[in-house]
Amino acid sequence: MKCILVFACLSIALCLAAPPPEAEIIRQESDVNVDSFSYNFETSDGTRQEQHGSLKNLGPEEVALQVAGSYSFVDQDGQTHAINYVADENGFQPQGEDIPQI
Template sequence: MVRYDGKYHYHYELGDGSKATQDGVLKQVDALHDGEAIEGRYAFIADDGQEYAVSYTADENGYRPVGAHLPTPPPTPNLLSKHCNT
C-alpha cells in the first residue's frame, strides 16, 4: 500500500527461507516523468543449502544489485581511465 506521502514498505518471509523487504518512494524524475526510488533486499536458500542475498537500489539511474555471489567487472586500468575522462 502506498501512503499519502508516496512512500511504501513491504516485507515477507516464506517457509522455504525466502525473504524480501523493500522501501520505496514515488518521485518526479523530470517535468514529464514520474518514477520510483527503491531500496530493498531479498534472500533465498539455494539447492546447495547456502543462503544467497542481494541488496539493491533502483531509480532513474537503473537497477544496481550487490551480492557476494554476483560477478563484478574488473577494475578499469589507469591509462584507459585517464583517456576516457579527457
C-alpha cells in the first residue's frame, strides 16, 4: 500500500513539474517595403503581436521611423495582458492597464 501511495505522489509531482507545451504559430503575415513594413502573428498559447511602421519626413534631409503596434499574452492564471504602443521621434510610448499612468 505504501508503494502505491509513493508512486501516486511521484506521478503527481512529475505531472506538475512538466514544462508547458510549446506554443505553435497559428497565424503569421508580413509585408516589407522600402519605406514601410507591417507584420502580425498569433500563437496557440494566446500570444498576439502586430506592428506597422513607416518613414516620417521631419525636414529637408531628416527622416524618422514611426512605429505603432500592440501585443498581448495570457498569463498562468488565464488573464490576458495587452499593450498598445507608438514609437517615433518622441520615443517609445506604451499604454495598457498593466502600465502605471504618471
